[in-house]
Amino acid sequence: MNEKQSNVAKQHITPRIIIHGGAGNLTKHSLPRDKYDAYQTSLRRILSSSSSLLSKPDSTALDVATFAVSLLEDDALYNSGHGAVFTREGKNELECSIMVSNGYRKRGIGCMMLQHVKNPIKLARELLIRGEQDGGDGSQDHCQYSGAFIEGLAEKWGLDMVDPSYFFTQQRWDEHLKGLEEEAKQKEAGIPINEMSDWEKANYIPLGTCGSVVLDRYGTICVATSTGGLTNKVGGRVGDTPTIGAGFWAEEWFEEASVPKVQTHVPSTPLDKLSRGEVSTVLADCFPMLFLSPSNPSTCRSSIPTLDQPPPIRHAVGMSGTGNGDSFLRMDACRTAAAKSRFATIPLPDSVTWMAGPKGELQKSAGDRWHRSHEGTGGIIGVELVGSKSTVVWDFNCGGMFRAWVDDDGEHQCLIFREGYHSGPESFAI
Numbered sequence: 001m002n003e004k005q006s007n008v009a010k011q012h013i014t015p016r017i018i019i020h021g022g023a024g025n026l027t028k029h030s031l032p033r034d035k036y037d038a039y040q041t042s043l044r045r046i047l048s049s050s051s052s053l054l055s056k057p058d059s060t061a062l063d064v065a066t067f068a069v070s071l072l073e074d075d076a077l078y079n080s081g082h083g084a085v086f087t088r089e090g091k092n093e094l095e096c097s098i099m100v101s102n103g104y105r106k107r108g109i110g111c112m113m114l115q116h117v118k119n120p121i122k123l124a125r126e127l128l129i130r131g132e133q134d135g136g137d138g139s140q141d142h143c144q145y146s147g148a149f150i151e152g153l154a155e156k157w158g159l160d161m162v163d164p165s166y167f168f169t170q171q172r173w174d175e176h177l178k179g180l181e182e183e184a185k186q187k188e189a190g191i192p193i194n195e196m197s198d199w200e201k202a203n204y205i206p207l208g209t210c211g212s213v214v215l216d217r218y219g220t221i222c223v224a225t226s227t228g229g230l231t232n233k234v235g236g237r238v239g240d241t242p243t244i245g246a247g248f249w250a251e252e253w254f255e256e257a258s259v260p261k262v263q264t265h266v267p268s269t270p271l272d273k274l275s276r277g278e279v280s281t282v283l284a285d286c287f288p289m290l291f292l293s294p295s296n297p298s299t300c301r302s303s304i305p306t307l308d309q310p311p312p313i314r315h316a317v318g319m320s321g322t323g324n325g326d327s328f329l330r331m332d333a334c335r336t337a338a339a340k341s342r343f344a345t346i347p348l349p350d351s352v353t354w355m356a357g358p359k360g361e362l363q364k365s366a367g368d369r370w371h372r373s374h375e376g377t378g379g380i381i382g383v384e385l386v387g388s389k390s391t392v393v394w395d396f397n398c399g400g401m402f403r404a405w406v407d408d409d410g411e412h413q414c415l416i417f418r419e420g421y422h423s424g425p426e427s428f429a430i
């Protein structure tokens with residue numbers, strides 16, 4: 001911790017957490033009430049155990065973000081870990097990432113092509129932490145890794161390893177087969193392969209990456225994200241989730257606090273000074289020898305006290321995205337939203353809406369393919385810290401985003417549509 005950081009570390013910071021379980025073409029039809037309630041129950045359970053871990057005195061954002069995502073990975077409702085989607089060849093190729101706003105040399109880690117590590121997010125955490133050692137305990141000084149090599153490290157480091165069948169769920173398998181079948185029908189009818197079929201418009205095909213963004217009492221933000229990718233992606237496809245800047249980002253910077261305007265020296269008469277109660281300055285003016293500093297007799301006390309430069313203000317942001325990863329990659333979505341906040345001095349909620357909200361940059365990037373394909377679809381969650389004030393952030397440009405957070409009053413909130421169930425769209429709108 002440098003001097004700047006130790007100055008700001010003394011501020012009282014309230015820890016914050018937000019989690020997500022994916023975003024996409026959600027409607028009241030594709031998410032009937034019983035399924036909606038099942039997601040609510042799951043998100044609230046995971047938020048509750050993660051935020052109680054966060055409330056422990058020594059909890060770090062890194063540990064809590066990892067913990068929250070590992071619970072999401074274990075729950076078959078989400079497209080990550082157990083319950084991940086399949087590639088065209090019927091395999092699971094898992095991806096994940098982790099990033100901190102400060103505190104670790106590597107800052108961010110992306111992992112892809114994982115098939116055996118039970119909780120991919122735990123491997124990303126290890127790669128970040130072990131990066132502090134010389135040689136990274138075998139991982140060296142890298143930020144992005146793939147496949148067998150790091151799964152070998154995971155095994156060596158004692159993480160839980162599983163047979164690929166662990167990730168299988170019947171529902172994802174059925175979606176995989178149905179997706180291929182629909183594609184074949186589209187092909188036969190001469191419809192471009194990336195156009196959404198009527199079946200896709202009526203059903204929620206998981207774009208459901210899961211993620212968490214956590215701020216700890218030390219002012220560090222950690223973002224953790226994990227996914228199976230896109231249903232029926234080609235084998236070897238790499239998405240936004242393991243790609244630094246595209247599907248996730250965390251950083252901090254320091255802003256000079258503005259110095260309050262004070263009168264540095266106003267020529268005034270002894271009478272003016274006395275009327276302001278400045279007895280000592282009048283005496284100093286009249287009898288300077290009485291006011292020589294003992295440590296430096298050549299200097300006189302300043303007649304008007306000067307204010308110290310206030311400590312710099314820490315500004316930190318963290319974001320996790322979900323949706324069509326190829327669009328997030330094209331926009332470098334999370335880093336671009338952070339850069340908008342940092343360099344155009346815009347609050348993070350506005351930058352996130354600018355990128356991932358309705359009619360935002362992600363949506364615009366799809367051009368005339370918007371709503372005909374999955375392009376541009378998505379949402380982002382995040383946390384912003386300015387000094388000691390923190391804000392939880394989210395927005396999305398599609399039917400819904402599974403999300404839960406602790407609000408400014410410490411209440412647990414969970415939403416899927418913009419507001420409650422009633423606010424969900426009836427059907428896929430063109």
Ligand SMILES: NC(=O)C[C@H](N)C(=O)O
Pocket residue numbers: 022023079206207208209210227228229230239240241247321322323324325326
């Ligand atoms: N599930 C998702 O959010 C998908 C992920 N962003 C991807 O394209 O791989």
